[in-house]
Amino acid sequence: MQNPDQIVEMSDEEFRAIRDYINNQCGLYFDLPSKYLLEKRLSRRVHEHRLSSFKEYHYYLRYDKNSVDELNKITDILTTNETYFYREAYQLLAFKDEILPEIHAIKKDKKLTIWSAGCSTGEEPYTLAMLIILSNLFSDWRVEVVGSDISQRVLHAARRGIYSDSSFRTMPEEYKNRFFTKGDDGKFHVIDEVKEMVTFGKVNLLDSKMLNLIPSIDIIFCRNVIIYFDLETKKKVVENFYEKLNDAGYLLLGHSESLMSISTSFKLKHLKNDMVYQKPLIEDSLKVLKGGD
Ligand SMILES: C[S@@+](CC[C@H](N)C(=O)[O-])C[C@H]1O[C@@H](n2cnc3c(N)ncnc32)[C@H](O)[C@@H]1O
CATH class of the missing domain: 3.40.50.150 (Vaccinia Virus protein VP39)
Structure with a gap:
């Protein structure tokens, strides 16, 4: 049984592939220094689907029949939602x-x-x-x-x-x-x-x-x-x-x-x-x- 909190290591190549896909789909842009952030926030998704690497996760995200649902899940995870009444x-x-x-x-x-x-x-x-x-x-x-x-x-x-x-x-x-x-x-x-x-x-x-x-x-x-x-x-x-x-x-x-x-x-x-x-x-x-x- 995988530990859901365990961080899955992400190579630079995997980072770029996932980052570019997210950027294309919803505009959010992550530069290389934020690789650790994607690694940290998306590791649970890798475990959830019982995958063994971000390479497999990238493939899942693009081609699985549930890829739309998965994209929805990760926009929930990756967006910054800070807001309050009467701002500015x-x-x-x-x-x-x-x-x-x-x-x-x-x-x-x-x-x-x-x-x-x-x-x-x-x-x-x-x-x-x-x-x-x-x-x-x-x-x-x-x-x-x-x-x-x-x-x-x-x-x-x-x-x-x-x-x-x-x-x-x-x-x-x-x-x-x-x-x-x-x-x-x-x-x-x-x-x-x-x-x-x-x-x-x-x-x-x-x-x-x-x-x-x-x-x-x-x-x-x-x-x-x-x-x-x-x-x-x-x-x-x-x-x-x-x-x-x-x-x-x-x-x-x-x-x-x-x-x-x-x-x-x-x-x-x-x-x-x-x-x-x-x-x-x-x-x-x-x-x-x-x-x-
Ligand atoms: C920091 S909040 C801003 C909330 C509010 N406008 C304010 O200023 O208090 C940014 C919001 O933009 C949304 N967002 C990010 N990318 C988006 C996209 N491609 N299309 C629509 N909304 C997006 C996020 O989900 C997030 O809720």
Whole structure:
């Protein structure tokens, strides 16, 4: 009987083969110094399937009839899912006090669609729904907040909407009182008014077919997700975001992220509370192409 905690040694060649496959399938990129991390996190998978090496595991991952399930398992294991409510407060202020009023003033169809791409356990899309309610602007609009992630494990938690203290490290107490009830389990349950605004789905940001299921969007939040991707993948994902956004729609990245060397399609807009990316209006793009001001 194999010891499930025993580390299976991974050669550089095995590392590259598995790393490249994962990179192709879901964008996550591991450099050679992180070989020990793959070795440590994936050894259990080798034992679980009673394989004797990572060479065999690589083969299993690619060609076994259960390879899709296995890929799902390892995305659950390898993704970083750190998140919390009200993350990056100044950006959320820009969202509530500047972007939402602008969209409210401009859009005639009274439809607001927001996508939290890489939403992890749901704190981000629920925060956005709460801020929409607090803005008091959209009570007679059709509002949809879509949260998506590649990992089923985090989506399961997101749909439950039940959280412990660690999710509240930066959320103002008044919001916590307004939007959660405390359960007998001592945990905080998102109230129905918020839950009803948010839908969750599994979307791999690299999978163009799945992206077709996403409607056209007014604002995309993709924070602390593409930092784990290689440059080519970042470019592809941001290009897809561009396609999905309505004209003048917004793309909000994490505070340490920028589109530098990734895309020149967006314009950087200086708001009072933050700098954000915006898809230019078609007329503005044509002016730039023609060399006008
Ligand atoms: C660090 S969390 C960010 C959560 C949230 N956006 C925030 O900033 O608090 C990154 C999330 O991106 C997801 N992710 C990684 N690769 C992905 C892919 N190819 N498609 C969709 N989601 C992905 C991970 O599963 C993880 O839950």
